[in-house]
Amino acid sequence: MKEQDYKYKTINPYNNEFVKGFPNTTDDEIKETLEISDKLYHDWKKQDISERAKILKNIAKVFRENSDELAKIATIDMGKLISESKGEVEVCAMIADYFADNAEEMLKPKKINTIATGEATVEMNSTGVIMAVEPWNFPYYQIMRVFAPNFMVGNPMILKDAANIPTSAQTFEDMVIKAGAPKGSITNLFISYDQVSDIIADKRVQGVALTGSERGGKSVAQIAGANIKKSTMELGGMDAFIVLGDADMEQVNKTAFGARLANAGQVCVSAKRFIVMDNVYDEFLENLKDNFEKVIPGDPLDTKTTLAPMNTKKAKDKLQQQVDEAISAGAKVYYGNEPIDLEGQFFQPTILTDIYKENPAYHTEMFGPVAHVYKVHSEQEAIDLANDSDFGLGGIVFAGDENHGAEVASKLETGMVYVNSFVVTLPELPFGGVKNSGYGREMSELGLKAFVNEKLILKAPKPDFENLAGGIG
Numbered sequence: 001m002k003e004q005d006y007k008y009k010t011i012n013p014y015n016n017e018f019v020k021g022f023p024n025t026t027d028d029e030i031k032e033t034l035e036i037s038d039k040l041y042h043d044w045k046k047q048d049i050s051e052r053a054k055i056l057k058n059i060a061k062v063f064r065e066n067s068d069e070l071a072k073i074a075t076i077d078m079g080k081l082i083s084e085s086k087g088e089v090e091v092c093a094m095i096a097d098y099f100a101d102n103a104e105e106m107l108k109p110k111k112i113n114t115i116a117t118g119e120a121t122v123e124m125n126s127t128g129v130i131m132a133v134e135p136w137n138f139p140y141y142q143i144m145r146v147f148a149p150n151f152m153v154g155n156p157m158i159l160k161d162a163a164n165i166p167t168s169a170q171t172f173e174d175m176v177i178k179a180g181a182p183k184g185s186i187t188n189l190f191i192s193y194d195q196v197s198d199i200i201a202d203k204r205v206q207g208v209a210l211t212g213s214e215r216g217g218k219s220v221a222q223i224a225g226a227n228i229k230k231s232t233m234e235l236g237g238m239d240a241f242i243v244l245g246d247a248d249m250e251q252v253n254k255t256a257f258g259a260r261l262a263n264a265g266q267v268c269v270s271a272k273r274f275i276v277m278d279n280v281y282d283e284f285l286e287n288l289k290d291n292f293e294k295v296i297p298g299d300p301l302d303t304k305t306t307l308a309p310m311n312t313k314k315a316k317d318k319l320q321q322q323v324d325e326a327i328s329a330g331a332k333v334y335y336g337n338e339p340i341d342l343e344g345q346f347f348q349p350t351i352l353t354d355i356y357k358e359n360p361a362y363h364t365e366m367f368g369p370v371a372h373v374y375k376v377h378s379e380q381e382a383i384d385l386a387n388d389s390d391f392g393l394g395g396i397v398f399a400g401d402e403n404h405g406a407e408v409a410s411k412l413e414t415g416m417v418y419v420n421s422f423v424v425t426l427p428e429l430p431f432g433g434v435k436n437s438g439y440g441r442e443m444s445e446l447g448l449k450a451f452v453n454e455k456l457i458l459k460a461p462k463p464d465f466e467n468l469a470g471g472i473g
C-alpha cells in the first residue's frame with residue numbers, strides 16, 4: 001500500500017517523511033475484540049484486584065525500562081521534544097504506580113449511616129468494556145489516564161487513537177501485553193468514526209471516554225447519549241494566566257513562556273490568554289518577547305532544540321489561518337508570525353495584543369505557540385475577562401499573597417486553577433473542566449470511579465413476617 005492509502009500513518013513532522021502506515025481494522029476484527037474484552041470483563045470479576053495491581057506495577061516498570069524507545073517513537077509520531085517525551089513516559093509510570101498502590105483501598109465497599117433498618121453498603125463494581133477515543137498531543141499519557149484506573153476497576157479498554165500517532169498507540173498496547181497483562185486489557189484499533197459509533201452502541205460497552213476537541217466531543221457524546229452510555233469528555237480550553245499587580249514578576253517571567261510554549265503550544269491547559277494588570281503589563285510583554293525570541297527550532301530528537309514542530313501540516317495551516325483572521329479583525333502582532341526556514345511544521349512563537357470581543361480570536365482556542373495578551377485595570381476586570389469564555393478547563397493566578405491568589409482562583413469558572421505555579425499533572429490530582437471543556441474527571445479517586453457501578457446493598461436483619469404482613473394488609 002502507498003502512503004496515501006493509509007488513514008493511520010506516522011509522518012515525521014520534523015522532515016515530513018512517511019515512516020509507517022497501518023491498515024484499517026476490519027469489522028470482523030472488531031467483533032473478535034468485543035468478544036475477547038467482554039470475556040475478560042467477566043473473568044476479572046472472579047479475580048482478586050491484587051492480581052491486577054501486581055501487573056500494573058510491572059507495566060510501570062516496563063514503561064521505565066523502555067523509556068528511550070517509547071520517547072523516540074512519540075517524538076517521531078508527533079514532533080514533541082525528546083525531553084518532553086521522556087517526561088511523559090515517566091508520568092505514565094507514575095500514574096500506573098499510583099493506581100496499582102491505591103485503587104484497592106479506594107474501591108473498598110463504603111458503609112452508609114442510614115435510618116433504614118439493617119446495614120447499608122455501597123460496593124464499587126466494574127461495569128464492562130470502555131471505549132476510549134484519544135488525541136495525539138500526549139501519545140501515552142492520554143491513554144494511561146483512562147487505562148490504569150479502569151484496569152484496576154476491571155473494565156477492559158478499547159482504544160481509538162488519533163490517526164497521526166498509530167505507532168505510539170500500538171506500542172502502548174504492546175508494552176502492556178509485554179508486562180504480563182492479559183490480551184484484551186487494552187486493544188488498540190485503527191477504526192473509522194462510524195466503527196467507533198458501532199462499538200459504542202454494542203451492549204457490552206458501558207462507558208465512553210474522549211479527550212479531544214469540542215467538535216469531536218460533541219459527536220461522540222451524542223452517540224454515547226443516544227445509547228445511554230456514561231461518558232467523560234476532556235475537551236479544549238482557553239486557559240487564563242492572570243498576573244495581579246503585586247505578583248512576583250521574577251516568578252511570572254520564569255513561568256509564562258513555558259506555560260505557552262511547552263509541547264509546541266499544543267496542550268489543553270496551556271496558558272492561552274495572559275491577563276495582566278496595567279502596572280506590570282509592559283514589563284510582562286517585554287519579558288515574554290525576550291523568552292519567545294530565544295527558542296531554538298530544530299530536530300526534536302536533538303537535545304539542543306527548544307522549539308518543536310507542530311504535529312501536522314494541517315494543524316500548522318489551521319493556526320496560521322486563525323492568526324491571519326485575528327489580525328484582519330484588529331489584533332496587533334507584538335512579536336512573531338514570521339515563517340521559519342525549515343522544512344518541518346514549525347510555527348514561530350507569536351504574541352498578539354489588542355484582541356477585543358468582536359475578534360474571532362477572543363473566542364477561539366489556538367492550539368499552537370500563540371499567546372494572547374490582555375491589559376486589565378482591576379482584579380474584577382481580570383476575573384470577568386477570564387470567565388468570559390465558553391471554555392472552562394484550567395487556569396493560573398499569580399499573586400503576591402498566595403491566599404489572595406486562591407480567593408481569585410475560587411471565582412474562576414474552570415475545573416482546575418494553579419496559584420503561583422505552572423500546571424502540574426500528578427496522578428492524585430483530578431483533571432477536567434466545565435462548560436464546553438467537557439465533564440467528568442480523569443486521574444485521582446474521581447477518575448478511578450468514573451466508570452464504576454456504585455451499588456447499594458442493604459442487608460436487613462432477619463425479616464419480621466408477622467409485622468410485614470400486617471403492614472401490607
Ligand code: NAP
Pocket residue numbers: 133134135136137160161162163164192193196211212213214215216217219220233234235236237267268269365367393432433437438
Ligand atoms: P479531535 O479532532 O477531536 O481528535 C481527538 C480524537 O477524537 C482523535 O482520536 C480523533 O480521531 C477522534 N475523533 C474526532 N472526531 C470524532 C468522531 N466524530 N467520532 C469518533 N472519533 C472522533 O481533537 P484534536 O483537535 O486532534 O486534539 C486537540 C484538542 O484536544 C484541543 O482542543 C485540546 O484542547 C483538546 N485536549 C483536551 C484535553 C483535556 O484533558 N481536556 C487534553 C488534550 C487535548 P482522528 O484522529 O481519526 O480524527
